[in-house]
């Protein structure tokens with residue numbers, strides 16, 4: 001039994017739009033690529049779409065942070081960004097009665113704003129347990145749904161909602177997973193989670209600015225990630241953004257992600273918390289550039305992905 005990780009939202013700071021103009025541009029690009037080939041049958045059309053670049057036939061999605069981790073029947077939800085609304089509509093989330101364990105990296109808007117739209121929270125008999133290292137998380141969730149900002153107060157959600165305070169660097173068992181939080185450098189702090197179950201290990205490390213890179217021996221984050229099968233890493237910025245324009249904004253670059261993953265002997269790196277202004281072509285280039293760097297820096301041992309809404313990773 002392995003681990004499945006499904007991305008429901010992977011944008012940073014703010015949801016991203018997908019306007020009519022964006023879709024029209026993708027359609028035009030696709031039609032340009034038809035060339036002489038026949039699209040007469042359903043199979044030919046399907047194959048043509050499958051062969052198009054991902055940025056043309058698909059896209060990196062619009063929702064803010066929400067990731068579902070499953071191992072057998074057990075699940076964890078990481079963050080409650082707008083992706084949580086879509087997770088709430090999935091068949092698994094529709095089972096009733098159910099208990100949901102939500103781990104919160106930090107209470108910035110983009111990590112909590114999906115919660116008022118999480119339909120299972122409105123069903124009596126469901127139980128939602130929100131785990132996090134920040135104090136007073138119940139106030140954070142209550143205040144988000146106070147008038148005049150939102151019409152339905154938290155107390156009106158019919159599920160039982162509980163809050164559990166975690167301490168960094170302590171090990172917990174949550175719904176059958178072994179979970180260790182670690183503080184990250186971010187305005188107001190964010191916490192990464194190392195999650196283990198049945199010999200599989202993943203690290204969810206979003207919203208963190210790493211001043212160290214692969215040359216830094218003894219950096220605690222390297223130990224924290226050591227040997228993980230998957231590292232989900234805040235790579236909102238390019239190297240230039242991270243070092244010059246947006247230093248101290250609390251996020252990291254793709255290149256620092258590669259270096260830390262390689263020195264930590266991580267098998268797969270998933271770039272996450274993508275820049276909300278980034279278009280699909282730009283993000284596809286960002287991924288291609290990161291893969292080139294990983295090829296050189298990691299001698300081909302590190303696999304790199306860029307998260308998108310709907311991506312499923314199994315290991």
Ligand SMILES: [Zn+2]
Pocket residue numbers: 012013065108110111207273
């Ligand atoms: Zn964020």
Ligand SMILES: [Zn+2]
Pocket residue numbers: 106108186190207
């Ligand atoms: Zn943040």
